[in-house]
Amino acid sequence: MEQRDGGRARMKDTRLPAVADAANLTAALRKAGALDAGAVREVKVLHERDTVVSHITRLGLRYVGESAGSPQSLILKTPHAAFAKPLANAGRHEVAYYTQLAPRTPALLVPRCFDGNFDEESLAWHLLLEDLTDSHEIATQWPLPPSRAQAMAIVAALARWHAAWWDHAGLGETVGVWASTDDTAGHMETFASHYDRFADQLGDRLSEERRTLYRRFIDRSDRMSLRYHSHRHLTITHGDAHIWNFLLPRAGVSDTVRIFDFDLWDINVPTHDLAYMMALQWYPERRQAFERLLLNHYHDTLMAHGVSGYTRGALDQDYRRSVLWHITKPVWQWSINIPPVIWWNNLERVMMAVEDLGCEEILG
Structure with missing residues (x-):
């Protein structure tokens, strides 16, 4: 469909939301300092796909007038139609990260947000992000684990990102919100309700040993939360x-790893992310080979990027505690109708990690 804008013809793909038409993209890029005198003339869908909870569209742009240095393509992220309302808070949260925190994050750790x-x-929500398709790629096709070199690069990027916010003065003030003891108790009450239904539905597919572990965990959740409520050695x-939420430079490209998908960011113990990556996602042979x-x-x-006073022993203790916390993740995933192929395998893997690392002894 052709429209007229100031005497110039511009093209609008009828599949696109209004936020991605030529006029709106021109305004957004100018506001972000990514476009000077030129204007977006044509917008084309290069590729689109659904993730579990969002819709990703790769946009190709053509300009009229001066556009040197302006992006030739963008990533438009919008809600997945099936989860737009139930997971609206995730969209709100991710928009807040990219618009408020990303500008304060060291360069080349996350994609630029326009x-x-x-x-x-x-x-409704949207994000217009830097398109790194030509320079970066994810490490593997899901669910294959990474190579050693890929895992090292990913963990280094995560550590640099954590270090940037480590015990930051703004935590709980201008960066995120501290959960009170009442908040964490209420969160666990909600979890316990979900768990009861989860266990009922699984029946004998959830062993008595695992049911006992869940009951002990729920009963001792206040104790488990003390580490968070110390407000020490925490980060975003x-x-x-x-x-698969990390983009690695393609072969022959000299660039840094980028982290993306920030709909679940929060203030927390840093090993929450490490345990999620390894204990929840990797089977024992791979995890045991790479974990240490x-x-x-x-x-x-962390030490090389300014973190101090956090010992290697403290990291081990936090990691084991975080692995134990992640027995809750499959239940939360089940509660929002994430497919069983995800939460069932997560359940099996994290339970094997709990046993392997002796995490149950943390409960006393």
């Missing part, structure tokens, strides 16, 4: 730090 908005009335955590190596590399990178 525009983002969450509409509280309609619950990703919340969904599997390896990656924890050492993570700690070394």
Whole structure:
């Protein structure tokens, strides 16, 4: 469909939301300092796909006038139609990260955001992000684990990102919100309700030994939360730090790893992300082969980027505690109708890690 804008013809793909038409993209790029005198003339869908909870569209742009240095393509992220309302808070949260925190994050750790908005009335949201398709790629096709070199690069990027917010003065003030003891108790009450239904539905597929572990964990959740409520050696955590949320430079490209998908970021114990990546996602042989190596590399990178007073022993203690916390993740995933192929395998893997690392003894 052809439209007229100031005497110039511009093309609009009828599949695109209004936020991605030529006029809106021109305004967004100018506001972000990515476009000077030129204007977007044509917008084309290069590729689009659904993730579990969002819709990703790769946009190709053509300009009229001066556009040197302006992006030739963008990533438009919008809600997945099936989860737009139930997971609206995830969109709100991710927009907040990219518009408020990303500008304060060291360069080349996350994709650049050119525009983002969450509409509280309609619950519609969008993000216009830097397109790294030509320079970066994810490590593997899901669910394959990474190579050693890929895992080392990913963990180093995570450590650099954690270090940037480590015990930051703004935590709980201008960066995120501290959960009170009442908040964490209420969160666990909600979890316990979900768990009861989860266990009922699984029946004998959830063993009595695992049921006992869950009951003990729920009963001792106040004790488990003390580490968080210390407000010491905490940082911004990703919340969904599997390896497929990291973009690695393609072969022959000299660049850094980028972290993306920030709908679950929060203030938390840093090992929450490491345990999610390894204990929840990797089967024992791979996890055991890499776990110590990656924890050492993570700690070394933290120290090299200004973190102090956090010992290697403290990292081990936090990691084991975080692995135990992640027995809750499959239940939360089940509660929002994430497919069983995800939460069932996560359940099996994390339970094997709990046993392997002796995490149950933390409960006393």
